[in-house]
Amino acid sequence: MTFPVFDLHCDTLLTLLGESGNEAGSLRQNHYHIDLTRAREFPGYAQCFACYTTPFMEEQRKCSPITVFERELATFQREIHKNADWIGQAFTAADIEENRRQGKMSAILTIEGPAGFGFDPELLEDLYKIGFRMTTLGWNERNPLAGSHITGGGLTDLGREYVRKAQRLGMLVDVSHISDEAFWDILKITQAPIIATHSNSRTVCGVSRNLTDDMFRAIGETGGVAGFNAYAGFVGEQADLETACRHFLHFLELDPSGKHLALGGDLDGCDPLFAGFAGVQDYPVLAQGLLQRGVNREMVADIFWNNAVRVLGE
Ligand SMILES: [Zn+2]
Numbered sequence: 001m002t003f004p005v006f007d008l009h010c011d012t013l014l015t016l017l018g019e020s021g022n023e024a025g026s027l028r029q030n031h032y033h034i035d036l037t038r039a040r041e042f043p044g045y046a047q048c049f050a051c052y053t054t055p056f057m058e059e060q061r062k063c064s065p066i067t068v069f070e071r072e073l074a075t076f077q078r079e080i081h082k083n084a085d086w087i088g089q090a091f092t093a094a095d096i097e098e099n100r101r102q103g104k105m106s107a108i109l110t111i112e113g114p115a116g117f118g119f120d121p122e123l124l125e126d127l128y129k130i131g132f133r134m135t136t137l138g139w140n141e142r143n144p145l146a147g148s149h150i151t152g153g154g155l156t157d158l159g160r161e162y163v164r165k166a167q168r169l170g171m172l173v174d175v176s177h178i179s180d181e182a183f184w185d186i187l188k189i190t191q192a193p194i195i196a197t198h199s200n201s202r203t204v205c206g207v208s209r210n211l212t213d214d215m216f217r218a219i220g221e222t223g224g225v226a227g228f229n230a231y232a233g234f235v236g237e238q239a240d241l242e243t244a245c246r247h248f249l250h251f252l253e254l255d256p257s258g259k260h261l262a263l264g265g266d267l268d269g270c271d272p273l274f275a276g277f278a279g280v281q282d283y284p285v286l287a288q289g290l291l292q293r294g295v296n297r298e299m300v301a302d303i304f305w306n307n308a309v310r311v312l313g314e
Pocket residue numbers: 112176177198266269
């Protein structure tokens with residue numbers, strides 16, 4: 001039994017650029033976590049593709065984040081064009097459903113770390129026009145917008161402007177990677193659903209990248225979702241299917257409606273994934289695990305597809 005899969009976060013664009021940062025890897029078929037050959041087996045597939053950047057790239061990759069951002073975007077556009085028989089870029093929730101009706105997969109552009117365009121809220125409008133629909137306020141660094149879960153530090157005035165601008169345009173604000181202080185600063189001013197595209201439960205796995213119970217409830221109250229991250233380090237010490245399911249079951253105790261859970265695997269961004277989950281092809285294993293632990297079919301379908309479509313449509 002399989003479900004359509006809507007995954008809110010991957011780093012496949014950077015992975016396709018390879019070690020040198022300038023390769024032209026194939027989205028159609030590769031040996032990474034995600035390719036279209038595997039994903040097209042599902043009865044529906046929508047994938048958010050992050051253009052990921054951080055100021056650390058200058059040091060780590062000897063490449064400016066602006067260059068990396070441009071190459072990731074170019075990779076997205078090239079691969080969507082090359083694979084137009086299988087996948088289409090989606091700008092709206094309606095595009096996603098229409099692509100699915102036509103038997104096509106959907107690709108959505110997202111921002112992980114605005115370092116790639118200088119943290120400039122003024123550029124969000126142009127980015128929205130070409131299809132960016134979600135944005136974090138950073139990665140693991142402290143930056144001109146906010147502190148991260150590593151550094152601490154709240155939302156700055158520029159960060160507030162960034163949140164307001166994104167939300168006015170209809171771009172979803174993604175709190176994954178942010179500090180706890182900045183999370184609550186955003187919750188005070190938000191006018192739209194807040195999402196955590198790739199963050200788990202801190203009660204189940206006590207790392208700062210995961211969400212506290214209060215954070216998860218607050219996200220739910222805005223109408224947003226939290227996407228399940230398959231990275232072993234955020235799943236737990238015993239990172240297997242049992243522990244992975246525990247994150248969902250815990251969040252379902254806090255919110256029995258199941259309307260505020262989704263998927264955000266962090267595929268091609270993290271290694272290792274939890275045991276028994278080797279890539280996009282294993283999402284049915286996770287669905288089966290949830291069914292076996294008493295989550296009903298409708299709720300699994302919400303978690304795997306409907307909730308993400310709803311929040312994108314709001
Ligand atoms: Zn991330």
